[in-house]
Amino acid sequence: MNLARSSEMGAGHALVLGAGISGLCAARALSEVYDRVTLVERDTLTGDGTVRRGAPQGAHVHSLTVRGANVLEEFFPGFADELATDGATLVTALSEVDIVFFGSLLHKVPLGTVLQAGRPFLEERLRAKVCAAPNVTLLDGREATAPLTTPDRTRVTGARLARSGTFEDIDADLVVDAMGRAGRGATWLAALGYDKPAEQRQRVDVAYASRRYRLPPGALGPNKALLVGATPARPRGLVLTQQEDNLWVLSLYGFGRQDHPPTAPDEFLLFAQELATVEAWEALRNADPVTGVASFAYPHSVRRHFHRLRRLPDGLISIGDAICSLNPIYGAGMTVAALEAAALRDCLADGTRDLPRRFYRSAAKSVQLSWLFATLADRSMPQVPGTRPALAALLAKSFRATMRAAATDPRVAAAVWNAVSLTGSPADLARPHIIAATLRNWPREKPKASPERR
Numbered sequence: 364m365n366l367a368r369s370s371e372m373g374a375g376h377a378l379v380l381g382a383g384i385s386g387l388c389a390a391r392a393l394s395e396v397y398d399r400v401t402l403v404e405r406d407t408l409t410g411d412g413t414v415r416r417g418a419p420q421g422a423h424v425h426s427l428t429v430r431g432a433n434v435l436e437e438f439f440p441g442f443a444d445e446l447a448t449d450g451a452t453l454v455t456a457l458s459e460v461d462i463v464f465f466g467s468l469l470h471k472v473p474l475g476t477v478l479q480a481g482r483p484f485l486e487e488r489l490r491a492k493v494c495a496a497p498n499v500t501l502l503d504g505r506e507a508t509a510p511l512t513t514p515d516r517t518r519v520t521g522a523r524l525a526r527s528g529t530f531e532d533i534d535a536d537l538v539v540d541a542m543g544r545a546g547r548g549a550t551w552l553a554a555l556g557y558d559k560p561a562e563q564r565q566r567v568d569v570a571y572a573s574r575r576y577r578l579p580p581g582a583l584g585p586n587k588a589l590l591v592g593a594t595p596a597r598p599r600g601l602v603l604t605q606q607e608d609n610l611w612v613l614s615l616y617g618f619g620r621q622d623h624p625p626t627a628p629d630e631f632l633l634f635a636q637e638l639a640t641v642e643a644w645e646a647l648r649n650a651d652p653v654t655g656v657a658s659f660a661y662p663h664s665v666r667r668h669f670h671r672l673r674r675l676p677d678g679l680i681s682i683g684d685a686i687c688s689l690n691p692i693y694g695a696g697m698t699v700a701a702l703e704a705a706a707l708r709d710c711l712a713d714g715t716r717d718l719p720r721r722f723y724r725s726a727a728k729s730v731q732l733s734w735l736f737a738t739l740a741d742r743s744m745p746q747v748p749g750t751r752p753a754l755a756a757l758l759a760k761s762f763r764a765t766m767r768a769a770a771t772d773p774r775v776a777a778a779v780w781n782a783v784s785l786t787g788s789p790a791d792l793a794r795p796h797i798i799a800a801t802l803r804n805w806p807r808e809k810p811k812a813s814p815e816r817r
């Protein structure tokens with residue numbers, strides 16, 4: 364799809380703070396409308412495929428949903444094929460992927476192509492594409508420290524950047540906070556005398572541990588990915604995916620301190636063995652690791668309700684994790700960031716007047732279903748604080764029954780996949796035939812006294 368050039372072409376200068384996935388997607392959308400787009404990144408960007416300090420999550424599995432890939436394809440037609448030519452893995456879901464949710468292996472019905480690559484690989488190629496536009500400039504090694512405003516503070520007019528102890532002020536017609544979940548944009552609003560957006564937090568206490576391996580082609584037989592989700596009785600998960608150039612990433616996670624994955628290599632492997640299929644374990648136990656074990660603690664998901672603010676300054680918006688950071692086990696963060704950038708593009712097609720308010724309303728729609736789905740799934744885990752045990756048990760039973768149905772019924776498997784890959788709505792899981800299949804598979808066993816472990 365070609366982006367429509369706004370009737371307000373010549374909207375001036377846009378300054379995007381943070382060159383992660385949301386900053387890059389935002390810069391792409393803005394480059395169609397603004398004369399100049401400047402991307403500012405605190406890290407010094409080497410482009411050598413390594414994990415960088417400002418995006419430590421890059422050491423862990425980064426699945427791009429089909430919906431997310433579609434948006435990137437809209438921004439850059441041919442993107443997936445180019446990445447595949449560069450070494451990324453294209454996979455037919457679900458034929459070439461084993462997905463075990465709530466103990467059931469989803470029926471292996473072919474449902475579309477998925478792009479698998481490491482986060483640094485994906486981000487670097489996306490960055491090259493965005494920066495290839497003649498009106499986009501990247502300034503790395505600079506930290507945004509404060510907004511600049513008009514004297515009456517009704518408009519943000521740029522940002523102050525710090526570099527090696529010196530400061531420079533950059534003027535802009537629009538400043539985009541894509542600085543991640545720390546929420547600088549929200550803090551800046553408060554510093555300028557506006558209300559901070561209300562924050563919704565869901566404590567999840569998830570931790571990841573990941574390591575990359577080189578595995579021979581066909582290490583998992585016909586499969587190029589294995590995903591084993593956590594269950595209430597065993598709140599641990601495993602993802603093993605083939606990425607670029609026959610590199611595979613093994614990511615392990617757990618809810619609650621007692622189930623956080625260890626980082627000592629031997630214990631890390633034992634944790635994996637408990638979850639892996641026989642085939643995956645055989646491949647892993649003899650595999651050559653190419654990195655150490657990296658860890659990441661994710662205490663809570665957070666959503667900021669910018670769209671509910673009554674007063675907003677002109678010229679400042681937040682995007683991506685700065686609006687909503689979702690429990691990463693659902694693999695939706697990059698997709699939501701891309702959808703928000705698409706929402707920004709669509710808002711810009713109607714000009715820049717009242718942009719922050721229009722954008723936040725539109726972005727809230729991109730966030731809403733993913734937030735709902737992720738927080739409902741989280742609440743099926745008794746380890747997640749704040750959920751009534753009866754609700755957790757009901758949700759868990761219902762997910763378990765749906766996944767049992769998805770093991771044999773291709774229509775249910777497709778509905779589950781569409782919800783997870785965001786190509787459909789999670790609300791489709793409430794359609795009559797899915798509910799009927801779920802009820803037919805409703806677990807009848809009595810709850811066990813002590814948690815089962817494999």
Ligand SMILES: Cc1cc2nc3c(=O)[nH]c(=O)nc-3n(C[C@H](O)[C@H](O)[C@H](O)COP(=O)(O)OP(=O)(O)OC[C@H]3O[C@@H](n4cnc5c(N)ncnc54)[C@H](O)[C@@H]3O)c2cc1C
Pocket residue numbers: 380381382383384385386403404405406416417418420423424425426427428505506507508541542543544571659661682683684685688689691692693694695696697698700
């Ligand atoms: C362990 C883990 C696994 C994940 N797995 C997946 C997955 O499988 N699929 C998926 O879709 N998503 C996943 N995510 C989420 C995903 O990484 C993010 O949602 C997505 O990248 C969007 O983030 P962002 O660009 O908004 O923020 P970030 O990725 O945090 O980027 C923010 C950028 O801003 C820069 N920055 C910060 N402060 C400043 C400053 N003051 N000045 C200038 N620059 C600054 C940082 O260096 C960074 O480059 C995962 C996250 C985690 C933690």
